Amino acid sequence: MTNLSKTTPQMRLDFESLPTAAITFSADQITQAVEVSIKIKNSSQQWQTYIHALALCAFEEWLAERANTLTINRERCTTFQPALAKAIAAVANLQVGKFKVCLITTGSLTDDQIYLPQAVVDLPEYTPHFYVWVEVLEEEDAAFISGFLSYQQLREHQTKVNLQSEADWNYQIPLSWFENNPDRLLLYLRCLEPETIALPPKSENTQILSTIQNELLTLLPQLRSPGRELWQVLTWEQGKVVLNHPELLNWIDNLQQQTHTSSVSDNLKDLLKLLTEPALNVGRWLWDELDELAEEFSWRLLPSLTPTAAMRSPTEEFPAIINQLQQRGLEIPAVARGAYQDFLLTAIPLRLYAVTWHLLTESEPNLWTLLLVLGTASHTGLPAHLKLRVSDQTGILVERGINPQQGDSYLFTRVVGNWDEKFLVSVSLTDGVEVNLPPFTFSHRRSV
Secondary structure (H helix, E strand, C coil), rough: CCCCCCCCEEEEECHHHHHHHCCCHHHHHHHHHHHCCCCCCCCHHHHHHHHHHHHHHHHHHHHHHCCCCCCCCCCCCHHHHHHHHHHHHCCEEEEECEEEEEEEEEEECCCCCCECCCCHHHCCCCCCCEEEEEEEEEHHCEEEEEEEEEHHHHHHHHHHHCCCCCCCEEEEEEEHHCCCCCCHHHHHHHHCHHHHCCCCCCCHHHHHHHHHHHHHHHHHHHHHHHCCCCHCCCCHHHCCCCHHHHHHHHHHHHHHHHCCCCHHHHHHHHHHHHHHCCCCEEEHHHHHHCCEEEEECCCCECCCCCCCCHHHHHHHHHHHHHHHHHCCCCCCCCCCEEEEEEEECCCCCEEEEEEEECCCCCCCCCCCEEEEEEECCCCCCCCCCCCEEEEECCCCEEEEECCCCCCCCCCCEEEEEECCCCEEEEECCCCCCEEEEECCCCCCCCCC
16 A cells, blocks of 8 residues: 555535535634634734644544544644744644644635645655645635645655745645545555655754854844744745754744844854753763763862851862852752862853752652852952853843942852753853853763
8 A cells, every 4th residue: 555546636616515524613613723823923824823723623623523543643733833833834743643744724715726835845854644635714614624645645746847846935736636535544544554655864953053053143133023934034945944943933933022132142142052062961960970071171070068168179169158058048959969160251260160959849840950150260259240141942041240339259040940951051241252151951860
């Protein structure tokens, strides 16, 4: 069953001609589609998301009526991720049983072409085993599951006719490529093995992002206008890297909702570093271990954090700092472990202490925390205009500065994240001089 047969779809003349094939939307389904779409701020993209959400409701109902043993997994579906829903005009990354499915919508019974986003054809992260054509008749509160096309068939057609994408990153394909008996799709979903329809292997995108990150630093801020599309600013080669990094799409989405621009440059720069640079694993500190990256950057482990009298060496100075923090009400468990690194910022000898521990809570067991203390290796006051910044993939989390009147000896901050989150720490002066440390990550597993 390796060759999926097809027949030419026949156009329906009007809604009334095939009432038995129509799936009528309930009030709850319409409400659900509205709730999904209102997360999108741009009106045209909001409407697109609304139609896609209706198409998904129709497909789920159609599948439940005909093959209730097949399960649908929405977890990675692009429609429920606002940044991806805006960027990809399809319901991509929908899992049905063992197969990836992509829903393509039309809104007119007289259309003879379908626009297929280039992302769901040329990017392995979004390519499905099957494209399903759904006609959404929004005014009639109804939809039809009208046909389907396998990825294998699409590639065969594309090769025969040398199909090229349009300037707006869409392929325009004839409806005649779709098989108009959607019940046959049910047979394939039940009986085929996913390997029958070979999908392209996923690509390694981090290295490519590293090579073009300076270009993106200039180009991505141009997408501030909500009505501006990726294809209007980026080449496809640049665009596919962005589409493969949802974190960048989320950054663009947040940018379009901001009313100020002061932190745009630092925000994007930090995000690109988090996405491209290797991270040191502070979770290994709990086992008295440094990973290779920490050793490369001369981090040194501290002994257990038992408060003692303040002295000059780092191993004796830091317990005194911990004692001060605990007196201020910060709870630091005995199992916490720390390390420190000395570095120069315009010839100023600085010392950064970092402490980590696993946060155990019943509601969220997979949390960790990173406590940072910045001082000088010479134990003098910190220079004026010094800033300590911590970012994650959502943006700048905290930025601490010096209070000249107080003559601060240390800057303190603490952040909390899930095990899959990373933090980037930067130390800078107002003249633009900056030191970026490798990102911090956390794995509670002990190395073997």
